[in-house]
Amino acid sequence: MAAGNVGGAFLGAVFGEVLKVVTDAIHKAYKFKSELEELKSTLESITPTLQEIEKLNGVLDIPERETAKLRKEMIKGAKLVRQSSKMKRFCFFNRVNYADKIIKLKKSIESFCNVNLQTQMARDNKRILLGVDSMVKMLSINEKGVGVSNRVEIDGPCSVPDSLASTPGLDVPMKELRTELLKDDGMQVIVVSAPGGAGKTTLIKKLCADDQVKEKFQENIFFVTVSKTPDVMVIVKRILQHKNTEVLAFQTDEAAINDLERLLKSIGQAILLVLDDVWSESVVQKFKLELPNYKILVTSRSVFPQFGSGYQLKPLNDEAAMILFRSSVTPQDGKLSFVYEDLAKKILRVCKGSPLALTVVGRLLREEPAAVWQNTVKEWDQGKSIFISGTELLVCLRSSLDALDEEVKECYLDLGSFPEDQRIPITALIDMWMELYECVEDGLSAITKLHKLSNRNLVNLFIARKDASDDGYYNDHFVLQHDLLRELIIHQSMSESIERTKRLIIDISENKFPKWWSERKTNPIHARLLSISTDEKFSSCWYELNAPEVEVVVLNLRTTKYTLPNFMENMGKLKVLIVTNHGFLPAELSNFSILGSLSISNLKRIRLEHVSIPSFGVQMSNLQKISLVMCNVGQAFKNSNFQISDAFPNLLEFEIDYCNDLEELPVGLCDIVSLKKLSITNCHKLSTLPEGIGKLVNLEELRLASCTELSELPEMVTELSNLKLLDISECLSISELPTQIGKLRNLETLCMRGCSSCELPQSIMELESLNEVKCDEETACEWEPYKIFLKKLKVEVLKEDINLNWLRKRHF
Known part of the structure; x- marks a missing residue:
């Protein structure tokens, strides 16, 4: 709608002025054109309704107090847009600030109309008043023999909003949801969940406009936007007004729900209540009623498991994402030239299938030359956040974190x-x-x-x-x-200066360090968490980094050789080190000796994954836990000059998982008497345990699951007087338990799935603390006779429910 078509009343004049200013600014704006276009769209969509309110106010002689606040907002808005149009291109922070203000103005207008003014409700009420006034006049005139009849179509306050004509990627979800919605015996509450901007509201608008859905529910579809601060009494009033029912003043939510229940019972037909943008399941719970043919369709960023599995909306696939992006850039025909098409594919990778991201970025690049597209892609490749370009996207997703x-x-x-x-x-x-x-x-x-x-x-x-x-x-x-x-997480974490951020997250491509680091111009960094990710071409040549407050270091690597950085030596507060190789082959880890520095003596936990350790060769007296996952450890453990008890004398937990070259436990392990948890799992070459294992007098958990070549548990295991849990699941070569296993008087849990060939000695009757045995069905039968003696014993038969999907991301 053109600005000149706005009505001549005062509010209309203000709207006309703002629309004119916005339209002019769109042609001048450099970066936040999309925000201005959104504002323009909002103004144009509500102008006809507000025009009608003003006209009806004049006819009915109603004061314009309703719109006074809105007029003030619009006057401020005009000033804001004029200022933003004069902003220089290179003023980045001012640009983001103005973009935020424009979005807040748009949301303020929408909020005023939807909540305070309740635009459609006000319009409908005025139409009704006008109709009553006309009827009175008509009756008066009819007494003189003259008649007049006017019929006005009215949309209720809970009408379903118009759906988009094109909704790529939503056909399959809509079909699946429609099937569930039309079931007479299906779930009463259906929750559609997904992160912000995933298209949940678009999906249910399309669903409510479906012919089969409309045929079943007819005029009894009530669409309510709930938002973060729901008011149950207001929601009920809107539903009652939608059905032209008398609305009383409610004192409590319960009274409102009681009135709603009476109304819905009187309808006597299938009813669909749509609660859009719900943040708390307690709101949904209040609207659950024991009524036949009554369905509640909910959209939320949360899953709400108490209402069943629900429906989780997935990101768009590449084909649907491209269709949506094209339509956002070229709404007339949805076509892109060859030059733009290649750039669009790169943009799609950044938008990650998010409809909101695709739409925001599409509008941002609309009518822009190829050079702007190329520069945008280049900036993203260099690490610039998509959230700087799409402020509306940032506001939407950040609200999920703020909640x-x-x-x-x-x-x-x-x-x-x-x-x-x-x-x-x-x-x-x-x-x-x-x-x-x-x-x-x-x-x-x-x-x-x-x-x-x-x-x-x-x-x-x-x-x-x-x-x-x-x-x-x-x-x-x-x-x-x-x-x-994840992109939002990094954007949020880096919103402060490098020196003051709580988390310093760094991605290094090849050997291109961030400028602030390579130039060594920063003051000491106060981050508590430092994460550095490097690629296949990284050479392990490090610049110095002064980060004395770091407590956790996470190193993500992809090279076959990797050197721990020397700057870690100065991290006096370091407590946790996590090193993970995401490459195909194990990475040879060097400079491990740096961890023995006296300045980082607070180190408590080390986790190494998919690395090759030539030798530990370093003493860490305060280390409490070490985890080795998919590591090559054979060389380090066989080193005759190395005893693990000397390196880690106060270790409490030792985990070895999927270490395929482990044939025997490291020398000196049984001398770490402080050890409480020992877990050696999925190590298929391990065939024996040392007899000295009985010296681990403080051991409480011993896990040996899936060590398929382990032939026996040494009798000395029965000396572990504090052992509470023993797991030998899938240890297929163990044919019997130690004869004196009954000496484990503190044993509470025994896991032995897949051990059906393992004989049970008579001494198990002496396991007086044994509460639970987890095993397969055949092994459970072997335990049945002993339940008479073990009164507290519960034998749990475990079903085969292994989920192997996670293997896709593991390295072997």
């Missing part, structure tokens, strides 16, 4: 320390968080936080064996973060 409580949010931001498209071991996160946030020892606090993040659609959890975590074993649990949200 988290502070501790969970901090943990979530730590996930940016790990590379894109790589699964993050939960055990690595536990190591980090126990030292950064003092999480409880058994990892339950960390797992709880990850479940919260998973329910918010911020991460995906992968669990290889569902029963594995019951006893605190998380080695086969992984997290995958969403790519675009």
